[in-house]
Amino acid sequence: MRAPWPADPPPGPFRGTFWRSPLRGPWLTAFLGTLLLALTSVVILTGFLSHAAYEPDLGRNAIVPRDGDLPGLLPFDWPTSPSWLYAFTQGLHVTVGFVAVPFLLAKLWSVIPRLFAWPPVASPAQALERIAIALLVGSALFQFATGVLNAQIYYPFKFNFVVAHYYGAIVFTASLLLHVLVKLPTIRHAYRERGVLQPLRANLASTEPEPYDPDGGLAPEHPDKPTLSRRGLLGLTAGGGALVAVMLGGQSIGGPLRKLSLLAPRREGFPVNKTAKAAEITAEMTGDGWRLELIHDGRKTRLTRADLAGMEQRRESLPIACVEGWSTTQSWSGVRLADLAKAAGADPENVTCLVESLQPAGVLRTATLNGGQVRDDRSLLALQVNGADLSLDHGYPARIIVPALPGVHNTKWVARMTFS
Numbered sequence: 001m002r003a004p005w006p007a008d009p010p011p012g013p014f015r016g017t018f019w020r021s022p023l024r025g026p027w028l029t030a031f032l033g034t035l036l037l038a039l040t041s042v043v044i045l046t047g048f049l050s051h052a053a054y055e056p057d058l059g060r061n062a063i064v065p066r067d068g069d070l071p072g073l074l075p076f077d078w079p080t081s082p083s084w085l086y087a088f089t090q091g092l093h094v095t096v097g098f099v100a101v102p103f104l105l106a107k108l109w110s111v112i113p114r115l116f117a118w119p120p121v122a123s124p125a126q127a128l129e130r131i132a133i134a135l136l137v138g139s140a141l142f143q144f145a146t147g148v149l150n151a152q153i154y155y156p157f158k159f160n161f162v163v164a165h166y167y168g169a170i171v172f173t174a175s176l177l178l179h180v181l182v183k184l185p186t187i188r189h190a191y192r193e194r195g196v197l198q199p200l201r202a203n204l205a206s207t208e209p210e211p212y213d214p215d216g217g218l219a220p221e222h223p224d225k226p227t228l229s230r231r232g233l234l235g236l237t238a239g240g241g242a243l244v245a246v247m248l249g250g251q252s253i254g255g256p257l258r259k260l261s262l263l264a265p266r267r268e269g270f271p272v273n274k275t276a277k278a279a280e281i282t283a284e285m286t287g288d289g290w291r292l293e294l295i296h297d298g299r300k301t302r303l304t305r306a307d308l309a310g311m312e313q314r315r316e317s318l319p320i321a322c323v324e325g326w327s328t329t330q331s332w333s334g335v336r337l338a339d340l341a342k343a344a345g346a347d348p349e350n351v352t353c354l355v356e357s358l359q360p361a362g363v364l365r366t367a368t369l370n371g372g373q374v375r376d377d378r379s380l381l382a383l384q385v386n387g388a389d390l391s392l393d394h395g396y397p398a399r400i401i402v403p404a405l406p407g408v409h410n411t412k413w414v415a416r417m418t419f420s
Helices: 026-053 085-115 124-151 161-194 230-253 255-260 305-310 337-343 371-375
Strands: 292-296 299-303 314-321 327-336 353-357 366-369 380-385 399-401 414-419
Touching: 026 085, 026 161, 026 230, 085 124, 085 230, 085 314, 085 327, 124 161, 230 255, 292 337, 299 305, 305 380, 314 399, 327 337, 337 371, 337 380
Parallel strands: 292 414
Antiparallel strands: 292 299, 314 327, 327 380, 353 366, 353 414, 380 399
């Protein structure tokens, strides 16, 4: 039977002599992979925690379609303490995700000769391996690319980012685990042969190529003279990651670092993701005719803003954090959600709350709060921020502010609250 591929590889990158960097080899790939695994583990964990913080099992919170019988990601409700919990986990998710990009690119550079291996498929086992690699590389590029675009609040694609990013995370996590298990013997062999850190001690003059392995396809057969040491390569990669951290992390940390966050589209002290204009909210909708409707067990109570201002007011310093990674802490004043539950005739110790916005259109007009979020004394229907009435862009006449709650669920322009 005739072989499906020509015996001789095509010219260019399909030939081993094309790749001549003396730095490539099993050790470099293993070391870069180890660093990248540590970073992506943080990104994966905090990403799934972000999904859990939305509590998709509760009310109308689900964005990703799911089977109602599927167990939730957490065996307990998303907590309200510490109040900075979501700001921390989501800030870490976005910042570490950006930091990982230089390491991902370096890792792909280290293995790029394998992408042009010839013949492309020599056996069924190799075909399965290459399919698994394609899934890993493809899902990694998709996750990081869409994550970066989301953090920049730029959506050139037509699909729902949250849904696609969630399913992409499942594919990426599964393919990453499979890849680590398959490559673990190779990683152990590379570290056993050359040590974990030993190659980094060599300066440029003493940098030697790794032994050529015709079956491995990473170390070149005819390497060029090195122009950069391995620790130089790692230094450049880590330096790129550190620079990205400085230019992005300030949007989560705040203070003077916020001004250095040149990669963050929300560098102001109190950002607005969705303006009233974008949400189709007008001054007429929030004027004297506005009423807050409280519903419980078929009973409706309507309150004016003056009625709310006449109730006991609480002031709390609370952070608000967005999925894009930014967070800010402000001083909020308003009525406790527990007091509103009582005004509706509900027991605040055993109740959930569906909050609906005035927004005439949009997917995220509603959010359901769990019992702990309603009961927490710091959970407010805010009327003021920093001693002044809310601006229209910040949710006037009233908005939700709950500790450790994802920003999108701190509903603005509240119209109705249903306790059940």
